[in-house]
Amino acid sequence: MPKRRKKGWKVTQSTQVKTLRAQAPGAKAHMASFLDLPQEVVCDWPRLTLIGNSRLLLENHRGVIIYENDLVRVNITLGQLEITGQDLRLKVVRPDAIAVEGAIKSIQFC
Known part of the structure; x- marks a missing residue:
């Protein structure tokens, strides 16, 4: 029976490691804030x-x-x-x- 995937997550083929999809607009901004990086760099904003x-x-x-x-x-x-x-x-x-x-x-x- 295939594994069910949680919404917003994907499983990479090579390492079978769960990685966060950056689909949500706030996810990258939250990550930038958490890592203390400029949001325009992480979010690729102009x-x-x-x-x-x-x-x-x-x-x-x-x-x-x-x-x-x-x-x-x-x-x-x-x-x-x-x-x-x-x-x-x-x-x-x-x-x-x-x-x-x-x-x-x-x-x-x-």
């Missing part, structure tokens, strides 16, 4: 650093969707981030971070 209205550093992105003079849209784990303004330029593009410079007017989660 980190935004805005310097005035002329420079934005975005870490933990998932790729640029739209890049225009007045609009930059980026995939993030929480959906999408839309940056609007004038003369927007991507100054730094790395797999884990981008820097947007220009006259930033708004930042919106979509």
Whole structure:
């Protein structure tokens, strides 16, 4: 008779060790708090650093969707981030971070 699995748990094939599924949104945040780690690192949340209205550093992105003079849209784990303004330029593009410079007017989660 096969073993019944508890909801929220899975059994790995190789070691038959029970490991917690990170399906619940609060599970990773609770783990970060317990281990005294920043939540954005453990939960893979985006980190935004805005310097005035002329420079934005975005870490933990998932790729640029739209890049225009007045609009930059980026995939993030929480959906999408839309940056609007004038003369927007991507100054730094790395797999884990981008820097947007220009006259930033708004930042919106979509």
